[in-house]
Amino acid sequence: MRVPPNVSAAAxxxxxxxxxxxxxxxxxxxxxxxxxxxxxxxxxxxNEPEERIASGALAPLSTEQVQQIVRIANKYRIPLYPISTxxxxxxxxxxxxxxxxxVLDLKRMNRILEVAPDEMLARxxxxxxxxxxxxxxxxxGLFYPPDPGSQTVSTIGGNVATCAGGLRGLxxxxxxxxxxxxxxxxxxxxxxxTGGRLWKDVAGYDLTRLITGxxxxxxxxxxxxxxxxxxxSTSRTGLAYFDTLAxxxxxxxxxxxxxxxxxxxxxxxxxxxxxxxxxxxxxxxxDAGALLLFGDDGDEVAVARSFERIAAAxxxxxxxxxxxxxxxTESEALLTARRCTLPALSRLGSLTILEDASVPRPRLxxxxxxxxxIAAQHQVTMATFGxxxxxxxxxxxxxxxxxxxxxxxxxxxAFADVFGTAIELGGTITGExxxxxxxxxxLGQRLGTEQMALLxxxxxxxxxxxxxxxxxxxx
Ligand SMILES: Cc1cc2nc3c(=O)[nH]c(=O)nc-3n(C[C@H](O)[C@H](O)[C@H](O)COP(=O)(O)OP(=O)(O)OC[C@H]3O[C@@H](n4cnc5c(N)ncnc54)[C@H](O)[C@@H]3O)c2cc1C
Numbered sequence: 001m002r003v004p005p006n007v008s009a010a011a012x013x014x015x016x017x018x019x020x021x022x023x024x025x026x027x028x029x030x031x032x033x034x035x036x037x038x039x040x041x042x043x044x045x046x047n048e049p050e051e052r053i054a055s056g057a058l059a060p061l062s063t064e065q066v067q068q069i070v071r072i073a074n075k076y077r078i079p080l081y082p083i084s085t086x087x088x089x090x091x092x093x094x095x096x097x098x099x100x101x102x103v104l105d106l107k108r109m110n111r112i113l114e115v116a117p118d119e120m121l122a123r124x125x126x127x128x129x130x131x132x133x134x135x136x137x138x139x140x141g142l143f144y145p146p147d148p149g150s151q152t153v154s155t156i157g158g159n160v161a162t163c164a165g166g167l168r169g170l171x172x173x174x175x176x177x178x179x180x181x182x183x184x185x186x187x188x189x190x191x192x193x194t195g196g197r198l199w200k201d202v203a204g205y206d207l208t209r210l211i212t213g214x215x216x217x218x219x220x221x222x223x224x225x226x227x228x229x230x231x232x233s234t235s236r237t238g239l240a241y242f243d244t245l246a247x248x249x250x251x252x253x254x255x256x257x258x259x260x261x262x263x264x265x266x267x268x269x270x271x272x273x274x275x276x277x278x279x280x281x282x283x284x285x286x287d288a289g290a291l292l293l294f295g296d297d298g299d300e301v302a303v304a305r306s307f308e309r310i311a312a313a314x315x316x317x318x319x320x321x322x323x324x325x326x327x328x329t330e331s332e333a334l335l336t337a338r339r340c341t342l343p344a345l346s347r348l349g350s351l352t353i354l355e356d357a358s359v360p361r362p363r364l365x366x367x368x369x370x371x372x373x374i375a376a377q378h379q380v381t382m383a384t385f386g387x388x389x390x391x392x393x394x395x396x397x398x399x400x401x402x403x404x405x406x407x408x409x410x411x412x413x414a415f416a417d418v419f420g421t422a423i424e425l426g427g428t429i430t431g432e433x434x435x436x437x438x439x440x441x442x443l444g445q446r447l448g449t450e451q452m453a454l455l456x457x458x459x460x461x462x463x464x465x466x467x468x469x470x471x472x473x474x475x
Contacts, residue, residue: 002053029057035055083103084107084157107127121197122226126160126221144229163213181225187462194208217469240311245365247317251314254316266293266387267290284337292319349400357395371418380399383398423445
């Protein structure tokens with residue numbers, strides 16, 4: 001039996017017996033074969049990856065079962081790592097980042113509880129996938145706007161815990177803009193229901209927002225109530241090629257100045273375009289320095305008007321060419337260029353490290369140029385793509401070999417400079433993926449001493465024994 005750190009074998013055996021009583025013995029896992037499934041995705045920035053195996057895993061079915069688990073864990077001081085599908089990209093963000101933890105696997109809690117069209121909201125257990133939630137909303141002519149690239153597999157609880165963004169962030173915002181209420185099991189065993197069904201409610205501190213994006217360190221989310229919007233009748237996509245990313249940046253400014261807030265405004269640098277072309281053979285322009293993918297939705301006339309203005313702004317900024325999709329099939333084809341960027345880059349080497357930083361929108365082109373200079377200085381290959389509309393970039397380092405420890409160390413130094421540069425330009429170390437364990441050392445640079453101290457006091461107020469996701473935010 002693997003035993004969590006700082007817990008005696010006898011106490012752990014007693015806790016396992018109590019967990020089994022609470023949720024049924026068949027949902028308590030302790031064999032190496034079962035626990036191997038919960039290994040954290042390999043993070044080159046964390047030490048001893050081979051030792052990152054849990055002591056146990058628990059798979060509850062209801063809020064009440066989660067409550068019982070947390071009470072037992074708190075009594076025996078057992079570290080609990082909630083995990084939904086482990087699709088997060090904050091390295092070390094999913095359990096078990098540290099050996100000896102107990103995984104709280106929330107995938108079985110996957111029921112959609114309600115769609116209320118008259119209130120334009122839906123209620124779901126934490127383990128419902130974002131796509132399933134959206135499908136349920138679509139049956140009522142509604143939609144849930146946040147669209148992380150992982151939406152077919154990642155869960156609404158995981159999205160809330162990381163405050164996931166997505167391609168529609170500029171126009172529609174991110175997860176936090178849609179969370180109306182949460183049911184949360186606190187580390188001390190109480191169940192709280194924050195917010196609720198109301199679109200307006202300012203009674204007390206906004207705990208819903210505090211817990212959204214807290215990466216599983218303040219409580220275990222068991223149910224989520226989200227706001228929905230009417231499904232737009234038309235959506236269209238287009239793309240523009242530019243010689244330089246600076247021109248693409250000017251086009252973004254021009255589009256917004258023309259009064260258009262596109263639903264999608266994404267960019268790829270030349271290295272990403274090459275990778276995508278090699279991978280998907282989409283016929284992307286072979287000489288352009290940057291690609292801007294744009295899209296909008298709404299009623300047909302409004303979308304047509306947006307597209308005219310977007311095309312004009314791109315042309316005014318020196319676009320080589322602007323291409324718009326004629327129908328939904330063509331739109332999907334254009335979107336593929338952006339959606340397949342990560343798999344395309346992954347094919348270039350055997351280790352791909354995708355990162356996440358944000359800068360104020362007007363500094364985007366400057367940031368990409370600085371990233372290129374940093375990559376050259378540290379002798380690593382880095383390609384950058386991201387959300388041009390909200391200044392959120394994903395510099396991605398590709399290494400030929402996952403065993404290249406010197407290359408990994410160079411990549412780590414390069415990313416440290418990338419985060420430092422983002423902060424220098426008025427930005428942040430993560431726009432949407434979260435801090436996880438690997439970026440915790442950089443958080444102080446972003447927040448400063450006073451906020452870091454406040455974060456720790458908040459963590460202690462919610463989780464005095466420090467049993468939820470130790471080693472992450474608030475540690
Ligand atoms: C291909 C791909 C594309 C992606 N695209 C995007 C994108 O466009 N935008 C974006 O923002 N992200 C993106 N991501 C990241 C990922 O989609 C999000 O981080 C997602 O929200 C993770 O959901 P999950 O269910 O897998 O959560 P997990 O990875 O299981 O958990 C994430 C974190 O939340 C905690 N947690 C999970 N569930 C709960 C709960 N119920 N209560 C408390 N804590 C909990 C965990 O402890 C962990 O710290 C992408 C990931 C992939 C693999």
